[in-house]
Amino acid sequence: MAGENNWLDMLKKAEKVCLDKDGYRKVHYRFDGGNEMVEEYNLQTNVLTRRAWKRVQTIGGQGTWEVELGDPEPSTLTSTNLEIKESSVTPFVTKRLTKSSIEWRIRNLPYPLAVYSVTADPENMSITVRTSNKKYFKVLPVPDLQRVGLQPTQKNISVTHQYNTLIITYLKPQQVLLLEKNVLDEVKKLKTAKDDGQYYRMSSPVCSALGIDLDDISGKLVAIAEHHGSDANFVLSCLIAERIQKKSGICLLALHNTFGHYHNVGMKLGYNLQKLKEKKSVQTIELLKLVSNIHNDSREIKDERFDILAEDKEEIVKKLFFMVKILVDQLQTTNKSVCLVIDDISDLLTWGISVKEVCSFLQYCRTF
Known part of the structure; x- marks a missing residue:
């Protein structure tokens, strides 16, 4: 008992x-x-x-x-x-x-x-x-x-x-x-959350507590920091769900986890990133695919390749920015707003890219 x-x-x-x-x-x-x-x-x-x-x-x-x-x-x-x-x-x-x-x-x-x-x-x-x-x-x-x-x-x-x-x-x-x-x-x-066919509304209280549940966060930079072994993945998934609920397009720059990872998390939370990708509401760039010479999704960037260990790091940052810009421009034609999600920006440091170049990349991205 x-x-x-x-x-x-x-x-x-x-x-x-x-x-x-x-x-x-x-x-x-x-x-x-x-x-x-x-x-x-x-x-x-x-x-x-x-x-x-x-x-x-x-x-x-x-x-x-x-x-x-x-x-x-x-x-x-x-x-x-x-x-x-x-x-x-x-x-x-x-x-x-x-x-x-x-x-x-x-x-x-x-x-x-x-x-x-x-x-x-x-x-x-x-x-x-x-x-x-x-x-x-x-x-x-x-x-x-x-x-x-x-x-x-x-x-x-x-x-x-x-x-x-x-x-x-x-x-x-x-x-x-x-x-x-x-x-x-x-x-x-249990009181069931309203389901519009795609989204799990558990994201709303999380994003509300963080102050990022507004209809328009255009031009705003939201940084999620991890401390003492914590994992921000749950918060990031809630942010993605919240933005999708607001009918925002998502450009996911996956530097750490894969698109498959976020799709699996989304399925457990009640939304389907793969279907949203097919509807042109989600676009992704996966750094490991670029490094491994595997095609990414967009036709415009499918031929982009670089040797991240050998190439000039400033050029790599510029290439990455222009790839992101292409996908953001595509999303802006079919969505009222676009949210760029980067996971995990600090991973660029592990590839030998300097803090100065990472900051430059973020400044580039804020020019959209």
Whole structure:
């Protein structure tokens, strides 16, 4: 009971924003200490279909989303359009909930059922999967039980195998069912944000607190500084959402994170940068693509290349400015205003560009 109360109390105390979209209720939690959690509930069945965590890193830097429930994020390492992916035949785990059970599906396991041993490990609060041929081993944590202070028991486990997939089912104890009901009751009470089809309005209070929620910030320079290992990525994403809500075009100069990163964050917050790019409301330049000789999106800048280590740094700054200007001019033809977003201007320093040249670049950009 104590564990149940701790989990429920933590959810109640968290900052929450709720959005109903595409048949799902999406809830974004922000906890004391900076950890974030996103949940999605099927509005027809009231079953939780997805839960992902973004935890603050102890040494600073940008954390990544860890999926606890639902399909895992694609395991891809990418800083350009060149991607390194896991083999398509590598076993991977998907966890899902039904009204009565917790289920894990481990795909790409071709061995017959008799090869597998699935055992409860009460000491480590987990379920262990191993094969007699020693080809596969996996520890499955069961946070659903930890939250109610229970240990996994063997009698609740059942196992089947079909289509190269091992299916492990754990029958939910009554305490888990009760906690899920209590959490669902709280989720149903949440006031949902108005959804205009694209935007998550959690950005408004953040931008309002920072004084950047005005309809017109034309000609203004908004600088977001990071101190003591903090991460301004969340604030920057809120700024992007706020500007899009104001029907402003976005020119994203990505010096640190990729466009794919901001698209993924936007999808979790409720807006789709890829669709906005197709509508000519968003344009992007990714420095790593330029350095790696990968095409950027705009036809006018697709042939721009430079060796950032060898070329004159002042010339690089000028080139970068003219690329930005081309995209801003394009956006101004279809949008009433344009916001230039630079992430992260200090990254230019790591490429050997001086503080003086960075300041010159910012002065150039303010001439639009």
